[in-house]
Amino acid sequence: MNVIFEPSLLFISDENWKDEEKQDLFLEHLINHLEMIDRFDICKVWWTDELQTILIGNPNMHPWYGSDLRNPIIVAISQKFYNRVDIISEADTECQVNPNLIITYTNQFANDHFLKLVHTLIEDGYNFYLCVGIENRLTSPNQYSFFCKCHQNTLNPILINSATNWFLYLDTISKKYFPTSIEDFDDKFKKAIEITVNCNFVNSVILYEYSFETEFKKSVVNTERNQTEILKNIAKRLTLTTPQAQADGSLQDKAYKGKQKKDLRRMRITQGTRVDYKLFESEKIIIFVKYFDEGDYDDSL
Numbered sequence: 553m554n555v556i557f558e559p560s561l562l563f564i565s566d567e568n569w570k571d572e573e574k575q576d577l578f579l580e581h582l583i584n585h586l587e588m589i590d591r592f593d594i595c596k597v598w599w600t601d602e603l604q605t606i607l608i609g610n611p612n613m614h615p616w617y618g619s620d621l622r623n624p625i626i627v628a629i630s631q632k633f634y635n636r637v638d639i640i641s642e643a644d645t646e647c648q649v650n651p652n653l654i655i656t657y658t659n660q661f662a663n664d665h666f667l668k669l670v671h672t673l674i675e676d677g678y679n680f681y682l683c684v685g686i687e688n689r690l691t692s693p694n695q696y697s698f699f700c701k702c703h704q705n706t707l708n709p710i711l712i713n714s715a716t717n718w719f720l721y722l723d724t725i726s727k728k729y730f731p732t733s734i735e736d737f738d739d740k741f742k743k744a745i746e747i748t749v750n751c752n753f754v755n756s757v758i759l760y761e762y763s764f765e766t767e768f769k770k771s772v773v774n775t776e777r778n779q780t781e782i783l784k785n786i787a788k789r790l791t792l793t794t795p796q797a798q799a800d801g802s803l804q805d806k807a808y809k810g811k812q813k814k815d816l817r818r819m820r821i822t823q824g825t826r827v828d829y830k831l832f833e834s835e836k837i838i839i840f841v842k843y844f845d846e847g848d849y850d851d852s853l
């Protein structure tokens with residue numbers, strides 16, 4: 553499923569653009585969406601030649617487009633947007649939308665062509681994610697319905713009000729990020745952890761810098777079982793202080809005994825599986841050492 557950008561996400565009036573605060577909010581909202589879509593390789597952005605013509609044809613309509621290439625945000629927006637665009641043809645007529653969209657930009661044709669783009673998707677029966685501009689966000693559970701007189705089906709796209717909303721839908725694809733080789737381990741595992749924290753431990757943040765020893769990578773890529781539990785408990789550990797982790801029944805976090813193993817700790821994943829890691833508390837660093845599958849470890853620390 554692809555995403556459609558509602559015009560007020562991309563277009564802004566001159567008046568609002570000249571207001572520094574509004575300009576910053578507008579650019580931040582747009583770049584946050586594009587960074588999420590890019591970072592997690594979520595989907596393409598459906599777009600049409602007609603909308604493209606408006607975007608590049610009228611200088612007043614696209615203040616971020618090539619207007620100031622010294623501004624790194626504007627450069628990043630241009631690159632990330634065009635990397636994702638998938639041009640489709642628009643329908644001959646507009647569809648309707650309920651509730652109505654607030655038009656905050658100057659050229660109302662952008663809204664007409666947006667509704668023609670959505671009409672094509674009604675014709676083809678494709679649902680989509682809908683990213684909206686700041687003024688067109690709706691409070692949950694409200695959503696937009698797109699419909700027309702010539703077709704029977706109504707489309708209720710998945711509304712993405714702000715970039716962090718994407719995490720609600722990334723959970724289902726986080727398995728895609730579970731590493732299957734040592735080579736891409738760090739990038740994939742860290743993305744999977746980031747998704748897991750945002751889906752399962754909302755309002756928590758990762759408190760440590762963390763990395764993985766080769767032994768850990770080898771033991772994890774070879775496991776098919778418990779992938780969700782591994783991600784969930786590691787994500788949880790990274791968001792807790794050590795006393796909180798020790799007190800947590802699902803982690804049963806504890807230190808090894810003996811001076812030689814003074815930084816080494818063990819945490820629970822499931823009933824029969826554990827992870828060993830090194831903790832450097834004052835530096836806030838965790839290094840994961842090894843995952844023990846069922847029957848692989850001796851519990852006398």
Ligand SMILES: [Zn+2]
Nearest residue numbers: 700701702703
């Ligand atoms: Zn129709």
